[in-house]
Amino acid sequence: MADVTGPISTLANSSHEVPDGQTCDDHPDRPAVARIQGETDSFGCEMNDMCAECADKHRAYLRSPEAAEHRKGTCEWCKKPADDLRDRRDYEEGMSGRVYRVCGICVKKENDELAAEERARGDDHDDFDGDYDD
Structure with missing residues (x-):
């Protein structure tokens, strides 16, 4: 190390x-x-x-195959068995918060929710592209 x-x-x-x-x-x-x-x-x-x-x-x-075995287990978010676990953070806990072992379904669900939130927010959340009056 x-x-x-x-x-x-x-x-x-x-x-x-x-x-x-x-x-x-x-x-x-x-x-x-x-x-x-x-x-x-x-x-x-x-x-x-x-x-x-x-x-x-x-x-x-x-x-x-040994690494593939390590990716098997129970998802820490949905508590279901999975064979595609990966490390993931809960963004609401911060970018250096706890690391969870999460299945692909939960990752996709969170990504889809974040994308929908971004689309719903539109382009009004930044100060670029002349969105604001001077």
Whole structure:
């Protein structure tokens, strides 16, 4: 683990810029070519610095049957079993609030609700495009 952050809005497995001169967490004699966000919660996250070999292994794991098993379980929002769980935040709790394991149906439902809210709001919620009198 190369770095621990404070509260952060991105989620686990997000890619970040590798600091100059950073070495691999597992192979300190090799330069890091990837910085991948690890375990994430409302307090922050771990950043994992990886050499090319470790980054390739990590990417292979994400496509593996073992990773697919990790995506199975009970959705924390609808409480139903799912095989497509992913990390998600409740936007009403803030961009660095608790991380939930949420199914695809709940993600789609929330995205649809947010899109409908945006459409209903129209173009009056910003101060661009000359919407306001000077």
